[in-house]
Every structure is written in structure tokens, then in C-alpha cells.
Amino acid sequence: MTATILFVDDEPDLEALILQKFRRQIRDGQLALIFARDGLEALEALEQNPHVDMVVSDINMPRMDGLSLLAKLQETEEKKSTIIVSAYGDMSNIRTAMNRGAFDFLTKPIDFADLEATIEKTVRHVEMLREVRRRQMEAERAHASLSRFFSPEIARRLAANVDGDGIEVQWRDVATLFTDITGFTSLVETAPPQTLGELLNEYVGGMTEIVFAHEGTVAKIIGDAIQVLFNAPGDQPDYATRAVACAHALDAWAEDFSARWKARGVNFGATRIGAHAGPALVGNFGGNRFFDYTAYGDTINTAARLEAANKHLGTRICVSASVAKGAENFHGRPVGDLMLRGRSEPLRAFEPLPLARFEAPATAQYAEAFAKMEAGDAAAMPAFAALVGMHADDPLAGFHLKRLLNGAKGTRMQLE
Template identity: 65%
Template sequence: MITILVVDDEPDLEPLLLQRFRRQIRAGQLAFLFAHDGVEALSLIESHVGIDVVVSDINMPRMDGLALLERLQQTDEDVSTVIVSAYGDMANIRSAMNRGAFDFVTKPIDFTDLETTIDKTLRHITRIREARQRQLDAERAHAALSRYFSPNLAERLAIDAQRLNGGERRDVTSLFTDVTGFTKLVEAIDPTVLAALLNDYLIGMTDIVFAHEGTVAKIVGDALHVLFGAPGDQPDHASRAVACALELDAFAEEFRRRWSCDKGIDVGATRIGAHAGPAIVGNFGGGRFFDYTAYGDTINTAARLESANKPLGTRICVSANLADRVDGFGGRPIGDLLLRGKAEALRAWEPLSEAALADPATRSYHEAFAKLERNDSGTIAAFAALVGQRPLDGLASYHLKRLLNGATGPRIDLAG
């Protein structure tokens, strides 16, 4: 319902208006209030919530229409004003329009003209309300989306948050992170210290994700689930994911060093797993919550690759399906992993930074792995020499141990 306040000192105007707009009044479309001057009008505006339109004469006792209009401009009241004045009083009408009046009608009042003017004013109010609602919806959406998406993407999506509802099948890269031994750490340190540590860690990690325009689908404790290629198209989502993984790893290692040196708290290594392929993505919050997430084998495989880092001695483990999509991918082959729930093994890689790729030990690893694939008799010696050079190389140590226990070839069963 639209409420119209009519401010005029002519006693005959009230019954005429009520008669003219009786159908709209009975239908509950319009309601009228009446005041005889600006002072009475301000009192009514203060006591009645939801007055939408003020139709005011200019010439009135105590407070005229121009003074009323000026007072309305000084308040937070959101009303549209229509000024009524004699045709010859165009100076006052111009003054009223300059002070913010939406429109005017002339005296003697032509009720057909007044009805047209009121209809136009109501359409104006509707447009303003719809625009403000869209703005409010966008602000609320932006606040929610900023938890998941980079600032630029959140701003774009907030304009049309409805596009995220439901599900769609997309080609994506799924990336999982997890901190080793975090549960034990939670039990061992003061809650206030834990809060500071976790906030420091998650802010740094999510800033990196957003810098690569990734989507944070989930944060559970210290763990992140990140998507590339959704909700917007990213033809290079695989490259973004690998670059992001390397930067996340570098940050996490520096984070560990900093908290160990500065606070004396030993934080476990961050393990990262990633895989590319089809997934169903969308907002699956049931209409009550915003929960942008993804489902499918691609997601499950990425999560299992993250877990595979623990026995393998690596920090980053990605599928060959992902690595093959990245131009100039650089890393070390891990082996053909048989993951839990999988019938076939999948080739996995450890991405490396440019500095690690240039390390002579990386070439030695490639040579040792080539012997492993050929079942060369010198495989054990090659990995033993590598471990002798780099005792902290977890992946080389893992291969040496399994070879000494009688394993052969690159197939690694992690399904048990």
C-alpha cells in the first residue's frame, strides 16, 4: 500500500480526494492522510511510519510548502513530494523543484491531472524501491560471496547472485590443503594462541587463493577446499591451480618457520592435493544457507591425493591429468597411485618451483625414476645415492624403502 499525505488548508479538498480515489482506497492500494499546514504535516510524518508521497500546497499558514519541503530535505524521511500552486506562481514552483520536489500540479486542481501525476510519482517510487532492493541484495550477496571468492569476482557475482543457485557440470581443478598434526596442536596450545595462529594462517592462504582467482569452497578448521574453473570460466584453471599450490606451499613453509622461531610453536607441514576433471558445482545451501561447493569423482580424487602426501613424503601431489594441462609443467613423477576406491592406478606428480627444478638433485631423481620404470638393476643404488645426497628428500626415501622391501616398478598401492 502507498500512503499519501495531503497538506492543504482548503477544507473541501479532503472529501473530494477520498471520493476521487475511492476504488484504490477500497482495494488497499492507497491510503490518505491530511494536514492543514507544514507544522501539522511534520508531526504526522514523525508519528506515521511509511508515508511515501507528500502532496503539498505552497501557500499555507504557519509553515508554507516551500519551508516544509526544505525541512523534509533535512530529514532522513524517504518521501517524494508533489507541489500544488497557482498557475501564475511559476517562480515558487521552480523554487520547489530546485529544492527537490518530484513534480507539481496547478490550482485550481484538475483531478485527472492530479491522478496522472500521482500515478507517475508512484511509478517513480516503485523504481527507486526496486533499485534500492537490488542494491541491498547485492551488498548482502557481496558480503557472503567475499568469504568464497576473490574481491573482483565477488563484486561481479553479487550483481547476479542468482546465477550461482542450483548445480551445473563444469570442468574444474579441485585443490585440497591440510596441516599435518593439527588436531594434536589444537589440544596442546592455549585457545587464544590457536586463534591467532589459525587466523594468521587462513588469511595468508586465502589471500593467495584469491590472488590466483580461485574459489574457496570450504574451510574446515585448518583445511581448505579450493576450486578453479568455477563459477566463472577459466580456460587456464589447471595452470592457476599449480601456480597457486606452489605459492601456498612456500607460504606455509615460511609460516612454519616464523611461528617456530617467534613463538616456539611447531606447526606441521601443509599437504596439498589437486586433480582436474568434471564436477557438479553450485550453491547447495537449500535456499537458507549459501554453500557453494562441488561434487564428483574429481573432488574425491583431489582429496585422496592430498592424503597421499603423508605416506609418500611429499607436500604437493597432483594428478597427471592436471599436470598434462599445464604448459611447461615442471616437477617430479611420483608413481602410479592406486587410491582408495579406485580400480585403476593414476600417475601422480610433485610440482616443483623453478629453483627446485634447477637443482642437480632433481635431474638425479628423474634418472633414478627412469630406472624404476624400466625395472633396471641399478634402481636401488640410484635412489640410495640420491638419499645420501639429500637425506630429507621424503619422496626419494619412500621409493628406496619400498624397493628395499621388495617392491618393483612405479605402481604404488595406497588403497589399503
């Protein structure tokens, strides 16, 4: 590092003495020196040379003295480290200078060994300040980038460590959500670009805020689809509980959003949500040039397929048994044993329900009908028929009734 120093003094011989004393450091590129005769000339020099690292200034000078210059320097955004020079008997002014923010002081006549030691100390101080500012700028840039993916608290925690610890690729147990919108492709083809832009920005923004409120991580946004992670990058022992709570909140917000836009004449489809929990390979897969914090593995694929299963089941939220079992006080009803593409074994799935609906008589009636179907009891068909007769707005009950009417048995089902 070449330290640039501005000397401010009206003594005519000082410049030659300083240049002679520090000729070796100047030759070796350690120091670069600038000179001014008073405070006003110093301010002009600083305006032309904003890279100046420190100022060494006398107190008694014409036009603008050293104390006035020091006050001006303290008003600037990047305060220069300043060494004040004055006569030994002028301790009152030296004390004033230190109170006004001077970094150090020297007495006249100047002891050049003392000056050199003071400059070296000040250079170390300047280097430390530069490093602090560099880290702060890196942290601010990191925070701006990370805030797109993580809740504010997690983003601050990660940005504080600009070396990237915490986002390296690793295997983690996670809960993941996938969301998608029914009929979105048709909407893209028919809606005016301005309307579509406003709609999608509001939707993604609102959904993301809910994810962040539950301290989830937005791993991907692809058009209308959002992938969310819990228990990554930080530890969240209650990640399954968070995933279920977040799914409910997203569902409620999306339903309200859809109703608001329908009132404006835009037919916005329902949001479907799938959730699964298990091991996944998680971390930054963007290499050195890009930041792409995401997850890969069977857990992620399964969550995506559970989201797609909602289309066949008539549900809006479908979660795996690993999520249902891991969530505290889970309220929901069994969907069945799904044979999902890419899996050789059936996966028990559940539909999470709000507490009020879970405690409603219809849920108990569904549970009885499902138990009969699971046991292979022929009474399952009339049980579901009765349920659909009383609650025609229950698509999952209608789905099972249709299966039974078509000759299906049990709870295992193949979904395309």
C-alpha cells in the same frame, strides 16, 4: 500495494475535497491519506508515519513553506517523492522546487483529474524505487554470503544476479585443491583455546586470501582443511595453471606461517596439498534454506587422496597428471603411479617445484634415477642412494630408495 500520501496545505476545505474525490481508492485500499497544515506539521507526521510514499505540498504556507519543507525532505536518507502545488503564475517558485528535487508539480486551482493522473504516475515511480531498493538489499545480502566462498570479483558477479543463475548444480570440468595440516589433532588437544582460536583464524584467513587472489572458490572449510575449486562457478580456461600457482602460493605462505608461530612456541605442522582435475558435480547443494556451494565426484575424492598421499611420500604438494599436463609451463618431477583407494587404475602423480628448484642439478639427477626405476634398471637403487647421499633433505628420493631397498620394482605403488 497501498500508497500512503501526505497532503500538506493550509486551505481548510482541501482535506474534505480530497477525501471525497478519492473515496473509492481509499475504500478499495489503494490509497491511504494523511493531512498536515504546514511544513512543520508535515515533518511531525512523517516522523510518526515513516511509511509515507509521497508528499503533495503547497508552496505558500505559514510557519514553514513548501520550498523549505522540500529542502528538509531532500536531506533525509530516504527522500520522499514530492509533488509541489502552486498558483499558475508562480512559475519561478515551481522552477525552484523542481531544481530542489521535486518529482512533479501541479497548478492551482487543482484539476482533480490532473491530480489523479500525477498521483498514479508517482505511485509507479515509488514502486519502481522500492523494487530497485529491494534488489539492492538482496544483492548486498547475497554478496555478504557469497564473499565467504568466492573472490570479491566473482562474488559481485553472482550477487548481481540474485535469482541464483551460475550456482545451479551441473557437471563441470574443474581443478580442485585439498589442504590439510599435519599433527593438527594433537595441537587441538594441547593448545589453549584462545591460542588455537587466534592461530586457526589467522591461518584460514590467510589461506583464503591467497585462494581469492587466484580467483579460486572456497568450497569447504572443515577445521584446518580447505577445499578449493577452479573453473567454478565461472569459466576459467587456465584452471589447471591457476591451481598449480595457487598451490605454490599456499605452500609458501603456510611455511612462513608455521615458522612465525614456531618462534612463538607453537609447533604448527606442515600444510599438505593435493590437486586433481576432471569432471565434477558442482553447485549449491544447500537446498532452499542454506547455501552450500561445493563439488562431488571422483575428481574431488582423488584430490583428497593425493593430499593424504603426501604423508607417505614426504612431499607437501602432490598433483595428478591431469593437472600437470593442463598447467602451462608446469615445472615438477614425477612421483610415480599411485594406486589410490577407490581407483582400479594407477594415477601418475607429480610434485610441482618452484622454478629455481626445478632448474637445480638435483632435479635432473632425480629424473635420471626415476627413469632407471621406471625402466626396471637395477642401477636405479644406487642412483637414488647417491641422490640421498648428496641431498639428505629430499624426502621423496628417500622414499623411493627405501622402496627399492625393500624389494619394490618399477614406479607403481600402493598407498594405504
